[in-house]
């Protein structure tokens with residue numbers, strides 16, 4: 001390997017790609033980050049950060065910077081749209097499990113920018129190349145070659161490995177011999193952002209609100225102006241055109257039907273997303289690897305996808321370090337695949353599919369049983385702790401570590 005190729009390419013400058021680059025740089029592994037876009041995208045996606053993610057990011061100095069900007073959320077509501085609060089979960093019961101017994105609400109583009117700034121400040125020698133889109137990847141026994149579309153035309157980048165953090169439509173994954181197994185929901189998820197304050201009406205900063213006709217999720221993030229913005233998420237059928245969904249009258253009708261108030265809502269953003277449940281059939285093909293949404297995608301109920309991507313790259317960076325600096329076997333990369341893919345299937349997929357089913361259950365008797373179960377959980381501290389260890393992603397990370 002020449003000096004030039006003794007490095008790792010990271011495809012994708014989303015939260016997972018920037019974090020992967022920063023973790024590897026900190027471990028003395030040269031990186032080049034290739035991002036198709038010209039900036040960090042700030043569309044309203046992840047906003048919920050779970051305790052194990054805060055623990056991991058604390059080891060590299062990121063968490064204190066996030067805590068300065070986000071909202072610490074110690075409790076969240078499970079509600080029924082007609083009956084009101086069913087269960088008020090207290091994340092404080094996790095105090096013996098984590099130094100961060102809460103959720104942090106902070107938008108993903110802000111986390112991404114925090115990590116990018118650390119990378120650029122501390123490791124200016126490692127290029128972050130915007131407007132560089134990885135088109136395809138090939139490999140030999142000792143390296144990879146990525147064909148990259150750049151503003152100056154197509155260029156080939158060589159390296160020892162490439163890590164695809166290039167999102168759900170990953171071009172890197174498409175260059176691997178793997179499937180992206182799972183399904184896509186018929187309905188889409190609409191997100192409306194408003195400055196209207198729901199807190200005086202008794203809502204927690206995070207609320208999951210079940211309903212057989214139209215569930216919704218309501219939570220507060222700092223927002224673009226840092227003064228607080230509420231996001232309201234509704235399911236939308238697959239047939240209505242976007243222009244009709246986004247029409248002011250429709251948007252006002254939806255949100256007023258959820259929470260009636262005098263006068264119109266100040267709706268500052270409206271976005272719609274297709275939602276999928278898929279996991280790559282392998283996270284490694286020789287020297288080509290995937291992490292984050294490139295490896296697994298899921299519905300956002302429970303706020304887990306990005307968190308899971310962070311967990312992927314912390315796991316992988318430690319293994320690449322052992323291979324790079326201690327000459328350990330590349331078989332460690334198969335362990336990365338086993339550990340992270342197993343929990344993506346067993347835990348991430350199962351939990352998020354279940355979260356959505358619980359929100360939209362049309363069987364009234366079954367829903368009553370579910371609500372009784374939730375009430376039983378919050379009434380008993382030990383049960384609540386056990387439940388929250390799962391939904392706060394602590395169990396998933398422990399399960400991954402237990403896989404040889």
Ligand SMILES: Cc1cc2nc3c(=O)[nH]c(=O)nc-3n(C[C@H](O)[C@H](O)[C@H](O)COP(=O)(O)OP(=O)(O)OC[C@H]3O[C@@H](n4cnc5c(N)ncnc54)[C@H](O)[C@@H]3O)c2cc1C
Nearest residue numbers: 012014016036046047048134167292293303304305306307
């Ligand atoms: C509505 C919604 C709410 C969500 N809420 C949460 C939440 O609260 N908590 C949570 O954990 N998760 C949540 N998620 C999921 C979260 O948004 C994703 O898991 C997260 O964005 C994944 O990060 P990533 O870096 O893997 O991919 P992305 O954020 O998709 O970033 C991929 C990057 O790669 C770039 N790229 C793409 N193709 C190429 C290429 N060929 N070459 C180079 N670059 C390329 C893209 O431009 C992009 O910058 C939510 C998702 C949605 C849609």
